Amino acid sequence: MAEVSTVIQQPPEFIEAAAKPYIAQLQKVTGGLKEADLSKVYGPQFTAGLGALTQQAIGQAGGLGAYEPYLQAAQAATGPTAYQQYMSPYQQDVIGTTLAEFDVQAQKGLPALAAQAIGAGAFGGGREGVQRAEYQAASDRNRAALQAQLLQQGFGQAQQLAAQQYGQQMQLAQQAPALAGQQISALTTLGGLQQSEEQAQLAAQQQLAQQQLMQPLQATQALGSGITSLIAGYPGTQQTTTAPSPTPLQTALGAGATLAGIYRAF
Numbered sequence: 001m002a003e004v005s006t007v008i009q010q011p012p013e014f015i016e017a018a019a020k021p022y023i024a025q026l027q028k029v030t031g032g033l034k035e036a037d038l039s040k041v042y043g044p045q046f047t048a049g050l051g052a053l054t055q056q057a058i059g060q061a062g063g064l065g066a067y068e069p070y071l072q073a074a075q076a077a078t079g080p081t082a083y084q085q086y087m088s089p090y091q092q093d094v095i096g097t098t099l100a101e102f103d104v105q106a107q108k109g110l111p112a113l114a115a116q117a118i119g120a121g122a123f124g125g126g127r128e129g130v131q132r133a134e135y136q137a138a139s140d141r142n143r144a145a146l147q148a149q150l151l152q153q154g155f156g157q158a159q160q161l162a163a164q165q166y167g168q169q170m171q172l173a174q175q176a177p178a179l180a181g182q183q184i185s186a187l188t189t190l191g192g193l194q195q196s197e198e199q200a201q202l203a204a205q206q207q208l209a210q211q212q213l214m215q216p217l218q219a220t221q222a223l224g225s226g227i228t229s230l231i232a233g234y235p236g237t238q239q240t241t242t243a244p245s246p247t248p249l250q251t252a253l254g255a256g257a258t259l260a261g262i263y264r265a266f
Helices: 013-034 052-065 067-076 082-086 091-107 110-119 126-233 248-265
Strands: 003-009 237-243
Touching: 013 126, 052 126, 067 126, 082 126, 091 126
Parallel strands: none
Antiparallel strands: 003 237
C-alpha cells in the first residue's frame, strides 16, 4: 500500500519574526484610534469666529437709523406755522423805524400844501381842508402798503428759510444712512479678509493635528507593506509525495477500475 506524505515549506523565520510584532503594533494602533479624542482634531477650535472688525460692523448697524433726527427736524420745518420760528427777531424794530421815517417824510409835505393854498388865496378854507384830507388819506394808504410790504418780506424770508431747513435736513437724512452703510461695508470687507486669514491658519493647524494623530497608523501600514513584499518574495510551498511509487501494473489497474466505474455508470 502506498504511503502519501505532504511537506509544507514555511517562509523564512526572519519574515515571521517581523510579522508578529507588526500584527501586535497594528492591533495597538487601531485600538488607540478608536479611543482617540477626535474632538482634538475635529472641533469648533478650528473654526474662525467673527473678528473685531466684523463685530464693529455689526455694532454700527444701528447707524443705519441715524436719519431719524434729521427727518424729525425736516418735519418740524413744514406746516402752516413752521415759518414762525424763522421770523427775524428784529422785524418789528425794522418796521417801526421804517414807518417812523415814512411819517417824518409825510409831514414834510404839509408845508407845501399850505404854501400852495396861500398862493391860490384859499389858505384856511374848505379847499385847503380837502387837499389836506386827500393828502393824509394817500399818506395813510402808502404807510399801510409799506407796512404790508415789510410784513410780506419777513414772511417770505421765513418761508424760504423753513424750506431751506427742510431741504438740508432731508439731505442729511439721506446721507447719514449712506455714509453709515459705506463704513459698515468697508468694515465687513476687512473683517471677512481677517476671518479668511485666520481660518486658513486654523485649517493648517487642523491638518497638522490630523497628521500627528494618523502618523502611528501610517507608519504601521508602511511596515506592513514592506513585510508583504518580503512574503511575496519568499512564498510558502506545499509538496505531496507517494511512497513507494506505483508500478505500471498498479497504474493500469487503477485506470481499469476507473474505466469500469465509468462503464457501470453508463
